Amino acid sequence: MCAATLVAAAVNRIRILACPNCHGNLIKQSELEPIIESAPPTDSDIARLNCPPDYTELQRKFACPSCQGIMESYAYAGTGAVIIQSCGTCQLIWLDFGELSKIVWSSQHTEESTPDEGNYGKTILILWLRSLDNAI
Helix, strand or coil: CCCCCCEEEEECCEEEEECCCCCCEEEEHHHHHHHHHHCCCCCCCHHHHCCCCCHHHHHCCCECCCCCCECEEEECCCCCCCEEEEECCCCEEEECCCHHHHHHHHHHHHHHHCHHHCCHHHHHHHHHHHHHHHHC
16 A cells, blocks of 8 residues: 555445556455445456455555554455455445456456355355454
């Protein structure tokens, strides 16, 4: 995350904050699931979207744009192969450029490839978000 002032943006009418420089997104934890459910993938580069996560990102620490507390890094519990940062105090999630597309694409891809398991990707996301709530 860079030090630029975040600006108002929206994903399918859901309000988020976005960085005009690095193009990262700050999203309320409660809004991530509705965004995933309503947003089509925005990037068709499947090879880039379907790559393993960079686990060195787990060491990344920076200040929450809202409270200035240290955001924690987590391996996204869905199938998105993304390391995300979250603030338990403010219930905010930071996604670097391209990570939202990766999560959305992966969620849809999982559902297509495991039809017998129904909404597996969304179920994992819900369980992960609940675990964040319980960790606070």
